[in-house]
Amino acid sequence: MGKRHGPPAGEGSAGSIEADPPQPGDWRAVLRGQAGRIWSGGGRHDALGADPAALLTKALGPLADDAVRIVEAYALGARGKSANTAPPAEFGTRLELILNGIEASLASPAPRDASADAPPHVIQSELWQVLRKVRESAELSYSREQYLIELDRRILFLLQERGPVVPADISNAVGVDKAQVSRSVKRLLELRLVEREQIRAPLCLTRDGERLGKRLLRMAELRNRELTIDISEDELAEFFDTIEVLLDRAMALYEQERELAQGAAPASARTGPGDSRPAEKVVIDRSRIVAPLMTLSAYFSRSGALAFKRLTGLSTFEAFVLSEIGMAPPIDWAALVASLARDHSQAGRTVNALMGRGLVKREGKPGRRHGRFYPSDEGAKLYAVIHEAGRQRSAFLLAPLAAGQRARFLATFDKVRRNAASQLERERAFAEIDRP
Secondary structure (H helix, E strand, O other): OOOOOOOOOOOOOHHHHHOOOOOOOOHHHHHHHHHHHHHOOOOOHHHOOHHHHHHHHHHHOOHHHHHHHHHHHHHHHHHHHOOOOOOOHHHHHHHHHHHHHHHHHHOOOOOOOOOOOOOOOHHHHHHHHHHHHHHHHHHHHHOOOOOOOHHHHHHHHHHHHHOOEOHHHHHHHHOOOHHHHHHHHHHHHHOOOEEOOOOOOOEEEOHHHHHHHHHHHHHHHHHHHHHOOOOOHHHHHHHHHHHHHHHHHHHHHHHHHHHHHOOOOOHHHHHOOOOOOOOOOOOOOOOOOHHHHHHHHHHHHHHHHHHHHHHHOOOHHHHHHHHHHHHOOOEEHHHHHHHHOOOHHHHHHHHHHHHHOOOEEEEEOOOHHHEEEEEOHHHHHHHHHHHHHHHHHHHHHHOOOOHHHHHHHHHHHHHHHHHHHHHHHHHHHHHHHHOO
16 A cells, blocks of 8 residues: 555544645545545535546546545434534544545556456455455445355345245355355355245245345345446446456366266266366346356366365365465565455464464464565475466466457456445444444
């Protein structure tokens, strides 16, 4: 994250937000001033004035309008939850969280050259990290209505939109194995949100399920609008078309790995590369941008888990950690945790497990946080295997895409990444407001 321009944490208020006129290039001051005006019942976006609007456009580019909308939404929400006439001190502090998220979005990588060699596992790891942000913000948002885990919500959405569906079709649609779907269905049955006439009959929503599903769908529609800011209808349609192609390839990879795990020659070896496909084609949900990304990630992760286990004996996350350590060793603890986008405890357990197996070593002062990590000789060998497997898997997944289509897909994906980061910062700020 770049140099911080705002006041130290805990030093925000309406006066400090509006008092100082923006200096040249100080887009944060413009947004603080707009937040203060919204709190006070003042102008909306069109009241910014030509000079501040031009300053934002110059500093933030296409993110300018999105940034104003996000800040206005936060200020309106915070004002509605407060009985005070003047914003409390934490208003400015939480606003800084949102501004930091916007600043972090400015540092997002530019659309990549489709002809350049992508890092190994780039599709899987980048997709996972974007979805992690979406999931965290979703948990914060939906829990204000009724707490359900992600899979439970996805099943409610599916039944709300398609009507009665059997569990096997639910499993195919969401890319999750039947056992997980069965556990989720059991929870929903116990909550009396779904019902069925007999064990193998299609599931349908109860009246309570329909009421909750409609409320959650309205929230999902609002979240989807935020995630698709700066993405046109035509661009979105092509993005979905590309996901369908990638999903077909991801499912083919999964079928191949399943056959390899069972000791059979994969269908691709019998009929030619890329010809192995499940009998049924999954129809993706185009009403929200996250649903097909989750299904794509689920199938690609399931095949990855089988592939890395077969080739290295490591779990998907262990392979991910070893790959990050081996990419540019030695790597310090802070950089490693940031690249993994997981909490310190989970990353620490995995690194300790890899060290215990003699695959990772450390150097530096005592204490994990002061050390730097690098692969052992054996770890370096497995890293090479992971690197090559990741390269082959990504190449297989993207092979059907022409250079232009791939570049456009990655450019749209970068917009979703940026919007997801901003959405998460806003939900964290609202969570702080709700915290007693």
